[in-house]
Amino acid sequence: xxxxxxxxxxxxxxxxxxxxxxxxxxxxxxxxxxxxxxxxxxxxxxxxxxxxxxxxxxxxxxxxxxxxxxxxxxxxxxxxxxxxxxxxxxxxxxxxxxxxxxxxxxxxxxxxxxxxxxxxxxxxxxxxxxxxxxxxxxxxxxxxxxxxxxxxxxxxxxxxxxxxxxxxxxxxxxxxxxxxxxxxxxxxxxxxxxxxxxxxxxxxxxxxxxxxxxxxxxxxxxxxxxxxxxxxxxxxxxxxxxxxxxxxxxxxxxxxxxxxxxxxxxxxxxxxxxxxxxxxxxxxxxxxxxxxxxxxxxxxxxxxxxxxxxxxxxxxxxxxxxxxxxxxxxxxxxxxxxxxxxxxxxxxxxxxxxxxxxxxxxxxxxxxxxxxxxxxxxxxxxxxxxxxxxxxxxxxxxxxxxxxxxxxxxxxxxxxxxxxxxxxxxxxxxxxxxxxxxxxxxxxxxxxxxxxxxxxxxxxxxxxxxxxxxxxxxxxxxxxxxxxxxxxxxxxxxxxxxxxxxxxxxxxxxxxxxxxxxxxxxxxxxxxxxxxxxxxxxxxxxxxxxxxxxxxxxxxxxxxxxxxxxxxxxxxxxx
Amino acid sequence: xxxxxxxxxxxxxxxxxxxxxxxxxxxxxxxxxxxxxxxxxxxxxxxxxxxxxxxxxxxxxxxxxxxxxxxxxxxxxxxxxxxxxxxxxxxxxxxxxxxxxxxxxxxxxxxxxxxxxxx
Numbered sequence: 208x209x210x211x212x213x214x215x216x217x218x219x220x221x222x223x224x225x226x227x228x229x230x231x232x233x234x235x236x237x238x239x240x241x242x243x244x245x246x247x248x249x250x251x252x253x254x255x256x257x258x259x260x261x262x263x264x265x266x267x268x269x270x271x272x273x274x275x276x277x278x279x280x281x282x283x284x285x286x287x288x289x290x291x292x293x294x295x296x297x298x299x300x301x302x303x304x305x306x307x308x309x310x311x312x313x314x315x316x317x318x319x320x321x322x323x324x325x326x327x328x329x330x331x332x333x334x335x336x337x338x339x340x341x342x343x344x345x346x347x348x349x350x351x352x353x354x355x356x357x358x359x360x361x362x363x364x365x366x367x368x369x370x371x372x373x374x375x376x377x378x379x380x381x382x383x384x385x386x387x388x389x390x391x392x393x394x395x396x397x398x399x400x401x402x403x404x405x406x407x408x409x410x411x412x413x414x415x416x417x418x419x420x421x422x423x424x425x426x427x428x429x430x431x432x433x434x435x436x437x438x439x440x441x442x443x444x445x446x447x448x449x450x451x452x453x454x455x456x457x458x459x460x461x462x463x464x465x466x467x468x469x470x471x472x473x474x475x476x477x478x479x480x481x482x483x484x485x486x487x488x489x490x491x492x493x494x495x496x497x498x499x500x501x502x503x504x505x506x507x508x509x510x511x512x513x514x515x516x517x518x519x520x521x522x523x524x525x526x527x528x529x530x531x532x533x534x535x536x537x538x539x540x541x542x543x544x545x546x547x548x549x550x551x552x553x554x555x556x557x558x559x560x561x562x563x564x565x566x567x568x569x570x571x572x573x574x575x576x577x578x579x580x581x582x583x584x585x586x587x588x589x590x591x592x593x594x595x596x597x598x599x600x601x602x603x604x605x606x607x608x609x610x611x612x613x614x615x616x617x618x619x620x621x622x623x624x625x626x627x628x629x630x631x632x633x634x635x636x637x638x639x640x641x642x643x644x645x646x647x648x649x650x651x652x653x654x655x656x657x658x659x660x661x662x663x664x665x666x667x668x669x670x671x672x673x674x675x676x677x678x679x680x681x682x683x684x685x686x687x688x689x690x691x692x693x694x695x696x697x698x699x700x701x702x703x704x705x706x707x708x709x710x711x712x713x714x715x716x717x718x719x720x721x722x723x724x725x726x727x728x729x730x731x732x733x734x735x736x737x738x739x740x741x742x743x744x745x746x747x748x749x750x751x752x753x754x755x756x757x758x759x760x761x762x763x764x765x766x767x768x769x770x771x772x773x774x775x776x777x778x779x780x781x782x
Numbered sequence: 783x784x785x786x787x788x789x790x791x792x793x794x795x796x797x798x799x800x801x802x803x804x805x806x807x808x809x810x811x812x813x814x815x816x817x818x819x820x821x822x823x824x825x826x827x828x829x830x831x832x833x834x835x836x837x838x839x840x841x842x843x844x845x846x847x848x849x850x851x852x853x854x855x856x857x858x859x860x861x862x863x864x865x866x867x868x869x870x871x872x873x874x875x876x877x878x879x880x881x882x883x884x885x886x887x888x889x890x891x892x893x894x895x896x897x898x899x900x901x
Contacts, residue, residue, distance in 0.1 A: 352862050359869050363876050370883055379887045380896045382880045387825055387893065390873055391816050394832030397866065398809050401836045405798075405843035408853025410862065418853070466899035 217290070225288040228295045231271035231303050232343050235310075235336045238263025242329045256328035257318045263336070264314050268307035273300055280776040287349060291411050294349035294493075301626055301777035302346035302489050309482050309633055310339050312756070313474070316637070319749050320644040322371070322474050331371060334364040335478065342486035348493060351400045351410035358396070358450060361486060362389045365479060369471040381470025388463040389453065396450025402443030406436050412497035420504045420552040428555065441559070448563060451494070454487035455597045457571045465578075468590030473647060476586055477640030480593040485629040488600050492622065495564070495608040496781070499557040505612060508551035557608055564605040565705050569712045572598030576719040585643055585655050588723065592679060593636070595720060600628050602709050603694050606701040615782035617700045623771070623778035624693035630770050631678075631686045631763060638675045638756040642668055645749045650741050655727055660736030664743040667750065669731045671757040676724045678760045681717050686763040689771065691717065798849050801842030808835030822881045822891040826874065833870045837863045 226233070242259050245251040273279050285296040293299075313335065317323045323331040341360025348354040366389060370382025404410040407418040427433040449460060456464040468476045575595030582588035607621035645668070646661075647653055662669040678687035691713075698710040763770055791799055808831050815828025842848055844859020855862075881891055888895050 352858070352865060355862075356865060356869065359873065363873055366876055366880060370880055373883075374887070376887045377898055379880070379884045380898055383822065383884045383893070383896055384899070386877050386880045387816075387822065387829075390826070390829045390877060391832070393873075394812065394829050394836070397833060397836040398805075398839070401805075401839035401843070404855060404858075405802075405839055408843075408855065410855060410858045469899050 221289065224286065225293075228286065228288055229293075231267045231307055232340045234263060234267040234270055235340050238267070239333045239336050242333055246329050256332055257314065257323065260314045260328075260332035260336070261311070261318075264307065264310040268304070268311055271300070271303040271307045280773065280780060283780055285780075288347075291413075292350045292353045293344070293347045295347060297777040297780035298489065298492070298622070298626070299347040301773070302485065303343055305485060305630060305633070306339055306342055306346070306482060309485075309637070310336070312633075312637060313478060313482075315752065316477070316641050316644070317474055319752055320474055320641075320648060322472055322644075327371075331368075334368050334371075338362075338364040338368070338478075339482065342482055345486040346489035346493075348490065349412055349497070351404050351412070351415075354412075354490065354494070355393075355397055355400060357486075357490070358454060359393060361483060362393065362454070365389075365475075365483065368475045368478065369467050371475065372472055375470075377470040378472070379470075381467045384470075385463050385467045388460070392450050392453035392460060395446050396453075399443045399446025399449070402439055403447060406439050406443065412493070413501070416498050416501040416504075416553065419498065419556060420501060423552050424555045425550060425552060444559065445563070447494070451487065451491055452567065455484065455491065455571075455601065456594050457567050457597060457601065458574050458594075461571070461574075461594050464594055465587050465590040468593070469584055469587045473586060473640045473644035473653070476589070477637045477644075480589070480636050480640070481633050484593065484597055484600070485632075488597075488604065488625060488629060491564070491601065492604050492607065492625065495560050495604055496611060499553055499560050499608050500611040501553060502782075504551050504553055551612060554612060557612060561605045561609040562705060564601055564608070565709050568598045568601040568605060569709055570598075571595070571601070572712060572716045573719075576716050576723070579720070579723045582723075583655055585653050585658070585727065588655065588727070589636070589639060589643075592720070592724075595716065596632060596636075596679075599691070599694065599713060599716070600625055600632070602713060603628070603697045605709065606694075606697040606706060609701045609703065609706060610697075611782070614700075617697070619775070619778040619782055620693075620700065621697035622781055623774040624690060624697045626774035626777055627693055627767075627771050628690035630774065631690050631760075634756055634759045634763075635675050635678050635687055638671065638753065638760065639679070641749075641756060642672050642675070642753055645745055645753065646743065649743045649745060652741075655730055657737075658727070658731050659734040661731045661743070663736060665745055668743075668745060668753060671753050672731055673728045674757055674760055676728045678764070680721050680724045684764045686760045686767065688764065689767040693771070796848070798842045798845075801838055801848065805835045805838035805842070808832070808838065811835075820892055820894050822884065822893050825893060826877050826881070829877075830870060830874065833866055837866050840866070 238259060241263070242256055245254055245259065246256075273283065280297040280300060283295075283297045283300055285294065287293070288295055314332065317331065317335075338361050341357050341362070341364070344353055344357030345361055348357050366382055366386040369385045370378050372378045400410075404415065407415045409415050409418060422436070424437065427437065452458075453460040453463075467479070471479070572595050575591045575593075575598060579588050579591035579595065582591060603621045603625040607618045607625070610618035610621055643653060646658070650657060661672075674685065678685035681687045681691040695710060695713060698706050698713065788803065791803065812828045812831030812833075812835060815831060816825050819825050819828060840855065840859040840863045842859075844855040844857065844863075846854055846856070884896070885891050
């Protein structure tokens with residue numbers, strides 16, 4: 208093969224396969240350039256940036272839809288774009304539609320709350336779109352380079368967004384904290400990636416999984432030899448986990464979250480709590496399934512199984528009892544607890560991943576809910592609520608990776624629970640932060656105590672807020688109930704002592720969260736107005752926007768099957 | 783005779799391990815710098831050290847001269863390092879702008895002054 212033919216095949220692969228599937232990101236990039244150019248050209252600088260941003264995000268949403276309609280997700284082939292840098296499959300498509308819909312809703316919200324004015328609207332929308340492009344890269348990354356670039360592309364504009372309100376001490380402090388924590392954890396993550404890809408000799412995630420299979424970790428663990436590379440792998444994996452935990456605001460890397468949420472404006476909080484968390488969850492799923500599951504290895508393990516059992520029974524008769532005991536102990540350690548579990552070369556990786564994610568999820572969920580209890584600032588309370596929900600949404604990822612070895616159908620159910628949760632969470636949290644932003648514009652306050660008697664001043668807004676709060680708890684018949692139920696089902700299907708402990712924690716946490724969400728609902732609906740209360744005036748468009756966001760919470764509570772079916776189709780094709 | 787850990791590296795020809803030691807030292811210096819410096823600019827310098835420590839690893843793993851088996855990262859290692867250099871520059875630009883904004887509001891770049899929001 209000469210240079211000419213290499214270049215030809217590269218060009219045809221890029222132009223014919225990769226770029227069409229990369230269209231939504233390209234549209235957003237073009238929108239950013241157009242917005243920044245229009246600002247410097249005469250006459251064109253009169254075009255409001257909101258219009259450009261709205262058109263750009265709507266076109267991006269339209270181009271992110273699969274060609275033959277939403278229901279064809281199940282038939283999407285897994286494709287590697289840009290010579291294996293990105294992967295396009297049904298989960299990528301789902302996440303892109305999700306992120307682009309969020310972009311449209313978010314652009315409208317920013318216009319209505321007036322945070323992006325004519326002066327710096329271009330900057331604001333460019334930062335938002337740049338961050339969303341990074342999130343798309345995160346959700347579709349297939350290579351350690353795109354993974355890291357995606358995380359950084361999503362984070363760096365977010366640092367600026369946290370401090371976009373000029374001249375406020377709190378805002379600048381939030382941006383500084385976010386930036387320093389974020390850059391520090393990204394550095395640790397990069398070092399972890401360098402260890403992982405150095406030991407495995409590749410940065411392409413499927414190739415890394417293949418190398419892990421070749422290393423045959425169960426055998427080297429059993430023999431007790433060649434564990435030095437394993438120590439490096441564990442170290443690298445944990446360091447990579449630091450970066451992921453920061454994006455998910457999981458314990459112990461959650462410190463930034465309440466501070467940033469309190470200091471940044473409510474719109475930006477909505478952005479961070481919905482889009483950024485969703486992309487981080489998709490990335491966690493990619494890493495977990497990418498390194499811990501390889502279809503070929505599982506098939507080979509099933510084929511080997513008959514041979515292994517034959518050899519084992521022969522060995523059992525031949526070996527003296529003491530050695531047999533040791534061998535049995537090793538076999539137990541390697542994970543024979545789940546019935547039907549087939550020991551594949553990747554089982555130790557899965558066990559490691561599931562243990563780490565499940566433990567972090569338990570702590571994150573519990574801590575978030577307990578800390579939310581004492582908050583007086585509504586944004587700070589919702590920040591802890593976001594931490595708790597992030598813990599909740601990590602649980603199905605652990606379940607999916609643990610199930611991937613022996614039951615792909617149940618594993619895809621677990622993935623669909625996560626995707627479904629993310630979609631419902633968009634409406635709940637964006638709605639909550641939209642209401643907070645509109646109330647801030649009208650009352651200049653974000654303290655929970657100032658919301659007392661809101662039901663008299665702005666009845667519809669108060670009703671919407673109450674609906675959203677009840678849905679965040681997960682009470683039926685509101686939308687928040689169904690994804691929680693799915694998560695619990697997935698954990699039950701996964702079984703095993705650890706995941707059952709996670710299940711119990713999740714159920715208990717739902718009860719704990721009831722207290723602080725309902726406290727806010729009580730303040731809004733039952734408490735009497737303070738004498739110093741200021742009037743609340745909400746215009747028609749903000750009111751309509753809140754209604755448009757809140758109605759799905761009611762509708763999907765009664766008819767959850769539409770979104771659930773999409774999520775299921777998207778997840779089914781992953782395995 | 784006292785055997786120091788890693789002392790055998792001194793008798794060997796230069797290989798990946800030597801570069802990894804340099805990378806690890808840079809990483810630890812950077813992490814210490816991030817943890818102990820109270821000046822925001824010092825913290826940013828620590829972050830640069832951490833990123834460049836990782837970069838040294840990537841380049842060593844990618845070099846075919848240091849590691850003669852099929853498992854090198856190859857060009858990937860060097861490309862990742864190039865991307866990280868660009869990214870570190872972009873991140874430094876944003877971080878410095880944010881620090882400047884903090885200075886304008888607080889008349890200081892001491893991270894301990896950032897305590898209005900209590901986490």
